[in-house]
Amino acid sequence: MALAAVPGSVYPQRSADPNGVRLYFSQQPELAAVLDSLQLFDVYTSVWFSAIYILLFVSLVGCVIPRTKVHYNALRAKPVKTPELLTRMPVHQIGSKRVSLEAAREVLKQRGFRVAVQGNSVSAEKGYLKETGNLVFHYSLLAVLIAVGVGGGFSYSGQRVLVEGETFVNNLASYDAFSPGPLFFEEELQPYSLTLNKFNVLYDLQNPANLGQPIDFIAEVTVSTTQETSEGIVRVNHPLPVPGANVYLTGNGFAPVITVRDGEGNVAYTGPVVYLPQDGNMTSIGVIKVPDANPEQIGMISFFYPTVTELESGAYTSIYPDPIDPLLTFNVYTGDLGLDSGIPRNVYALDVSDMELVAGRDAPNPALELRIGESAALPNGLGTVSFDGLLRFASLDVAFNPGGIWVLIFSFIALFAVVISLSVVRRRVWVRIGDERIEYAGLARGDDEQLEQIVTEIKEEIEGRSA
Numbered sequence: 147m148a149l150a151a152v153p154g155s156v157y158p159q160r161s162a163d164p165n166g167v168r169l170y171f172s173q174q175p176e177l178a179a180v181l182d183s184l185q186l187f188d189v190y191t192s193v194w195f196s197a198i199y200i201l202l203f204v205s206l207v208g209c210v211i212p213r214t215k216v217h218y219n220a221l222r223a224k225p226v227k228t229p230e231l232l233t234r235m236p237v238h239q240i241g242s243k244r245v246s247l248e249a250a251r252e253v254l255k256q257r258g259f260r261v262a263v264q265g266n267s268v269s270a271e272k273g274y275l276k277e278t279g280n281l282v283f284h285y286s287l288l289a290v291l292i293a294v295g296v297g298g299g300f301s302y303s304g305q306r307v308l309v310e311g312e313t314f315v316n317n318l319a320s321y322d323a324f325s326p327g328p329l330f331f332e333e334e335l336q337p338y339s340l341t342l343n344k345f346n347v348l349y350d351l352q353n354p355a356n357l358g359q360p361i362d363f364i365a366e367v368t369v370s371t372t373q374e375t376s377e378g379i380v381r382v383n384h385p386l387p388v389p390g391a392n393v394y395l396t397g398n399g400f401a402p403v404i405t406v407r408d409g410e411g412n413v414a415y416t417g418p419v420v421y422l423p424q425d426g427n428m429t430s431i432g433v434i435k436v437p438d439a440n441p442e443q444i445g446m447i448s449f450f451y452p453t454v455t456e457l458e459s460g461a462y463t464s465i466y467p468d469p470i471d472p473l474l475t476f477n478v479y480t481g482d483l484g485l486d487s488g489i490p491r492n493v494y495a496l497d498v499s500d501m502e503l504v505a506g507r508d509a510p511n512p513a514l515e516l517r518i519g520e521s522a523a524l525p526n527g528l529g530t531v532s533f534d535g536l537l538r539f540a541s542l543d544v545a546f547n548p549g550g551i552w553v554l555i556f557s558f559i560a561l562f563a564v565v566i567s568l569s570v571v572r573r574r575v576w577v578r579i580g581d582e583r584i585e586y587a588g589l590a591r592g593d594d595e596q597l598e599q600i601v602t603e604i605k606e607e608i609e610g611r612s613a
Contacts, residue, residue, distance in 0.1 A: 150198050151190070154189035157186045159188065161188070161191075168422070169422050172422075172494060209284065210285060213277075221274060225260055225574070233587075235576075236589060236590070239587075241585070241608075244579075245579060245609055247577075249608050250579075253608045254575060254604065255270075260274075275570045280563070286563060290553050293553045297552070299330075301547040302334075303324075303325045303543060308542060310342055311343075314340045314341075316340075316389075317332075321544075335390070336391075339369070340368070340370075342539075343366045345364070345398060347364075347467070348363075363395060363398055365542075369388055381395060391545060392544075394544075395542060396541045397541030398538060398540050399420065399421055400450055400452065401418035401421065401539045402536055403534040406531050407530045408440045409528050410440050414438050414529065419448070426467065427467050429449065429463060429464040433448070433495060433496045435483050437485050439529065443480065443482060444528055445498070446496075446531070447506075448474055451463065451472065452466065453471050454473040469536055474515070475514065476513060476531060477507070478513075479498050479504065480501060481501035483496075504528075505524070510525070518536060519533065571592070572591035572592075587601070
């Protein structure tokens, strides 16, 4: 099961990193389609992972039930009969003094052994807690599996990209992607709204080795319910509780504010555009689709460089993730955007198969370049585009899983049980009082370096008490 979970850490998962999945499809569409057919973007809800999960469950049940019966009978049974030949035991000693059965019984009982007097000998056994811990560990694993399964049935996970200033209302229509469990119903969504007021990124400016690396991401939000309005913060690994769920921060980036006017001077598009980061310095790519432009539909593939510099090849790149010298470039296309075909389209990708490149590399016109506050004319009288401002966006994951707390509880129980199982040693000790000699013997299940010392101590205590 652990091996089957490895792909979940290799490939982005829709439930945790939807933007990463979209980016994978945009960068390697053919490979992404193959991986998607194998459910490698949904590992933990895939058919093959579920099959392993169920087989593990069945095997655990088949293991622990018979062992529980055997252990129960062992707890009720008396210690085993004293062997005829104690000399065959790993530890065997001969006593030097006469002792009584009662003294042997008392000493062994005080040491926590279960004791049975059998004729001229005493049989003692301890360490049943080892098997108890082992069984509790396996039952806890079963409980974890049940909690994961039941919790997954009633759980849901929804993703939403919010630009600074935007508000999200908790209903299905407001999510960019939504993955409900099979036992989840829409009526269970509790009413609230969440507004992203500000998104801040803190960079390391002290350590030369990590200069410019982000050290903290802070999403300042306002949550409004039917009873109250409150301020909150969402950070990486610090989710924000909201009614019926938790909000996690899974990604972030820039959202330049862009206005496109068509050839007739009308505003055909205006607003922030989410740009997907491509590297650690936040070089980002965005797509602008303007289906209502006249005289032709316009599509643009745009690159954003927070701190731009020009390479020797003439290409641009960003050398720092904070917007110190931001620049936008646009490759402009005209033609059919394909939005009226009835086929779902990726908002983060532009299908240029039915479009003509009119500005950009290998086009009649160079790519457009804009800094904040600038505007430029589109080729062929198509209109203008302006870079009006710069905002940040946050990728949020709203998740609810009622089994999470039980998974945590049973995981701690399993950990505690396995510690007990590994630390407790199963031991048997016998004392036989013969006519000619007194024998002491010990046997342990597994390796026990202390067995010789323990038998010696028991012998000395019994002889001391008998004296």
